[in-house]
Amino acid sequence: MIADIKKRALHRARILEGQLRGVEKMIDDEAYCVDIITQTLAIQKSLSSLNKLLVENHLRTHVADMFDAGGERRDAAVAELLTVFELQNNRGASA
Numbered sequence: 001m002i003a004d005i006k007k008r009a010l011h012r013a014r015i016l017e018g019q020l021r022g023v024e025k026m027i028d029d030e031a032y033c034v035d036i037i038t039q040t041l042a043i044q045k046s047l048s049s050l051n052k053l054l055v056e057n058h059l060r061t062h063v064a065d066m067f068d069a070g071g072e073r074r075d076a077a078v079a080e081l082l083t084v085f086e087l088q089n090n091r092g093a094s095a
Contacts, residue, residue, distance in 0.1 A: 005057040012050040019043045055084070 001009075019042060026036045066077035 002057050002060060005053050005060075009050060009053045009057070012046060012053065016043060016046050016050065019046060 019039065023036060023039050023043065026039060063077045063081065066073040
């Protein structure tokens, strides 16, 4: 993993961990539903930021190597990226 991206991804993951603990406490304390939803939406945005970092790292490392290798490895990289694209679209459609 690229050092700078790893550092930022770990930071984002730690923020997410804190946000989830906060939501758990809000639920336990029976906080106002809209306030809890506001926090869960913020978590979704944080997850999106983390995913963007992970995709960037994957493109700059694994995918670049797979494309350089050509042939079946290149085809596998394309298939992998299409799967990620489909997963994102399916998740977005169900929200």
